[in-house]
Amino acid sequence: MSDFPTGLLFDDAMAIVAEVAAAHRLATESLSLPRCHGRVLARDIDAPLSLPPFDNSAMDGFALRHADLDGDDTALALVGEQFAGLAAGLSLGAGQCVRITTGAPLPAGADTVAIKENVRIDGDRVWVPATALGQNVRYVGEDVCEGERVLRAGQVLTPARVSLAASLGLASLEVRRKPTVAVFTSGDELVEPGMPLAPGQIYDSNRDLLMGLLRADGLEPTAWPRLPDDPKQVEIALRDAACAFDLVFTCGAVSAGEKDHIPAVLGEFGAIHFWKVKMRPGMPLLFGSMDQARMLGLPGNPVSVMATYLSFGRALIDGLQGRAEPRPVWRARLVGSIEKTHPRREFIRARLLSDDDGVLRVDPNPATGSHRLRAAADSDALMVVAEGPQRLEEGTVMEVLPYSFG
Ligand SMILES: Nc1nc2c(c(=O)[nH]1)N[C@H]1C(S)=C(S)[C@@H](COP(=O)(O)OP(=O)(O)OC[C@H]3O[C@@H](n4cnc5c(N)ncnc54)[C@H](O)[C@@H]3O)O[C@H]1N2
Numbered sequence: 498m499s500d501f502p503t504g505l506l507f508d509d510a511m512a513i514v515a516e517v518a519a520a521h522r523l524a525t526e527s528l529s530l531p532r533c534h535g536r537v538l539a540r541d542i543d544a545p546l547s548l549p550p551f552d553n554s555a556m557d558g559f560a561l562r563h564a565d566l567d568g569d570d571t572a573l574a575l576v577g578e579q580f581a582g583l584a585a586g587l588s589l590g591a592g593q594c595v596r597i598t599t600g601a602p603l604p605a606g607a608d609t610v611a612i613k614e615n616v617r618i619d620g621d622r623v624w625v626p627a628t629a630l631g632q633n634v635r636y637v638g639e640d641v642c643e644g645e646r647v648l649r650a651g652q653v654l655t656p657a658r659v660s661l662a663a664s665l666g667l668a669s670l671e672v673r674r675k676p677t678v679a680v681f682t683s684g685d686e687l688v689e690p691g692m693p694l695a696p697g698q699i700y701d702s703n704r705d706l707l708m709g710l711l712r713a714d715g716l717e718p719t720a721w722p723r724l725p726d727d728p729k730q731v732e733i734a735l736r737d738a739a740c741a742f743d744l745v746f747t748c749g750a751v752s753a754g755e756k757d758h759i760p761a762v763l764g765e766f767g768a769i770h771f772w773k774v775k776m777r778p779g780m781p782l783l784f785g786s787m788d789q790a791r792m793l794g795l796p797g798n799p800v801s802v803m804a805t806y807l808s809f810g811r812a813l814i815d816g817l818q819g820r821a822e823p824r825p826v827w828r829a830r831l832v833g834s835i836e837k838t839h840p841r842r843e844f845i846r847a848r849l850l851s852d853d854d855g856v857l858r859v860d861p862n863p864a865t866g867s868h869r870l871r872a873a874a875d876s877d878a879l880m881v882v883a884e885g886p887q888r889l890e891e892g893t894v895m896e897v898l899p900y901s902f903g
């Protein structure tokens with residue numbers, strides 16, 4: 498294995514992930530709008546039209562000229578109807594009004610709409626109460642002006658953003674390709690759930706953990722058969738995946754054991770960008786490239802998988818797609834106090850609680866040990882404790898990584 502950085506500070510390792518991801522940004526593709534949800538936009542969008550595209554009514558009622566109103570009760574002559582749809586080309590003269598529905602274009606000359614429930618209709622006369630000028634009118638361009646930049650490259654296409662593109666008449670968008678992802682678990686001790694356990698064996702729980710985390714982030718990962726603790730088989734499987742996928746995630750076999758073959762295989766058939774980060778859990782994290790793939794070797798303990806995926810895994814996925822918008826940083830006030838004695842950045846399983854007083858609180862689980870999945874299942878976030886020994890008092894503002902939104 499050639500030289501590579503090891504034992505990095507968390508932020509330095511993150512910087513390497515960002516740099517490698519930027520150098521391997523995925524290609525763009527043009528997708529029809531319904532397929533754009535969750536994708537990262539690759540080009541700025543300038544509005545091809547204004548929104549609303551024309552002055553229109555916000556309510557069902559009667560379009561009128563405000564200047565015609567006289568006190569609390571004015572009789573106007575009903576001269577036509579304008580429903581939402583094609584503009585009827587109507588025009589209002591003095592003392593006239595037109596029946597109108599929500600979203601219908603305002604007839605020429607009209608500047609105000611009185612709502613249906615507040616008027617009295619008597620044949621072709623409509624008695625209208627005092628109504629403020631411009632009431633119930635939605636003006637052309639009040640939301641978006643033609644030519645205005647409404648979406649930017651690097652933004653994630655949320656339902657509201659896709660809908661905004663639709664309202665501008667855009668049938669397709671240029672987005673970044675979503676990375677294809679291969680997921681490997683490894684270890685001779687692992688058995689598929691549903692199979693009998695022999696002494697010394699455990700069930701493979703990381704596969705569902707990692708597949709679920711990836712799916713929750715909108716990816717469609719492919720799970721490969723479990724890797725045995727055999728260097729040749731590890732090599733064949735990883736090289737195979739590395740020429741077919743953008744991203745290869747492995748779990749386990751990256752620390753110091755005699756059966757931890759993944760770093761050697763990556764070093765020999767690819768390149769290691771770094772190995773080992775000053776974090777807990779997740780310390781033996783491995784990052785490299787092989788063939789066309791970026792490879793993230795997550796440590797095998799289940800909570801290490803969570804801590805490394807929610808930090809480095811997400812950063813890599815975001816970087817490959819050119820996501821420019823940072824994920825929101827969630828902060829919450831600590832419940833209880835914490836005495837941290839070690840120097841590494843720590844990720845603690847915790848529950849997020851939204852208090853009646855509007856304060857988000859984070860309640861750390863007392864379980865230690867990155868094998869304890871139960872404590873992870875009882876939690877909904879990882880609480881981040883910065884580097885260095887420290888005592889954190891009740892109420893300290895903590896950064897948190899929620900499992901499933903961010
Ligand atoms: N001498 C040293 N020993 C260890 C070190 C070290 O630096 N020096 N690091 C420890 C830390 S920290 C971690 S984390 C683990 C990570 O080791 P590996 O990534 O090599 O993972 P494994 O040894 O393969 O597995 C660790 C643990 O997790 C269980 N495991 C693995 N895969 C799965 C799975 N798919 N489903 C459920 N459980 C899984 C495995 O049975 C082990 O118990 O190494 C420490 N040791």
Ligand code: MOO
Nearest residue numbers: 778779780801867
């Ligand atoms: O760093 Mo290991 O990931 O503590 O359990």
